[in-house]
Amino acid sequence: MKQITISENNIIIEDKKYTGNLGAFELHEDGRPRHTFRTQTVLVDGNDITFKNCVFENTAGIGSKVGQAIALYVDGDNIKFENCSIIGHQDSLFLAPLPPKEYEKDGFLGPKQFEPRTRRVVHFKNCTIEGGVDFVFGGATAYFDECTFINNEAGYVFAPCTPEDVSEGFVVKNCRFEARPQVAKESCYIARPWREFAKVRLENCYLGEHINKEGWHDWGKTQAHQTIKFEEYDSYGPGADNSCRPYYVKTNKNHI
Numbered sequence: 001m002k003q004i005t006i007s008e009n010n011i012i013i014e015d016k017k018y019t020g021n022l023g024a025f026e027l028h029e030d031g032r033p034r035h036t037f038r039t040q041t042v043l044v045d046g047n048d049i050t051f052k053n054c055v056f057e058n059t060a061g062i063g064s065k066v067g068q069a070i071a072l073y074v075d076g077d078n079i080k081f082e083n084c085s086i087i088g089h090q091d092s093l094f095l096a097p098l099p100p101k102e103y104e105k106d107g108f109l110g111p112k113q114f115e116p117r118t119r120r121v122v123h124f125k126n127c128t129i130e131g132g133v134d135f136v137f138g139g140a141t142a143y144f145d146e147c148t149f150i151n152n153e154a155g156y157v158f159a160p161c162t163p164e165d166v167s168e169g170f171v172v173k174n175c176r177f178e179a180r181p182q183v184a185k186e187s188c189y190i191a192r193p194w195r196e197f198a199k200v201r202l203e204n205c206y207l208g209e210h211i212n213k214e215g216w217h218d219w220g221k222t223q224a225h226q227t228i229k230f231e232e233y234d235s236y237g238p239g240a241d242n243s244c245r246p247y248y249v250k251t252n253k254n255h256i
Helices: none
Strands: 004-006 011-014 017-020 042-044 049-052 055-058 072-074 079-082 085-087 093-095 121-125 128-138 141-145 148-160 170-173 176-179 188-191 199-203 229-233 249-251
Touching (some): 188 229
Parallel strands (some): 011 049, 049 079, 079 121, 085 128, 121 141, 141 170, 170 199
8 A cells, every 4th residue: 555645835635535554563564563653544744734625544443453553644834634534543643743752662663753853733623533542642732623533442532742841732622522333431531641741621522421430541650640731621511520530630610
């Protein structure tokens, strides 16, 4: 399968569908596993690009069988998505930059492994993003407005690695968190921290019954309770009861 890289600047791309099927466990032509960052269907590293009514898809399958499988990898300035769909399972959407260091050898193996960790800002408007485990992840400041996040298996929506010196990570306003029928009640979490300064803020979002009562997870990083910034304001819906939210999550009284 040919992977697509979009490096042009100052363009608008409309009504395109990009489909791939590469998973992290698959062997690359160099004889090593692809790992996460060589699975992308599309890599966008141009600047000032707007996508409208486009679909980005990785059909490799669930993470437990194929590993991570990126549908869309974004590493450019002033990238906007309007009325687009990003579809995968584990790690559907990666928003650069990468963290400064790997946890394990070859963890960042891929086209941007040795590139500078440039701060990025990305905008999503009225988009649908679907996946299972950590299906929106990375270090960008990303604004999601009126988007829908769909779990197609039990897991976590966001896994940010926000740089320490960046004030905002994933900002999610007027969005909906939904699930496919096969996903069990209370089997999903809003976010967990890929790195210790992870930041996510929800404002006025609908949370379906697939969201666990705790809502947020620390990924076992108890030392990060003082450094992560997880916020949730004015959530509503069956998953919005904040009475069991962890102490390190900032909330207000939800409207259920």
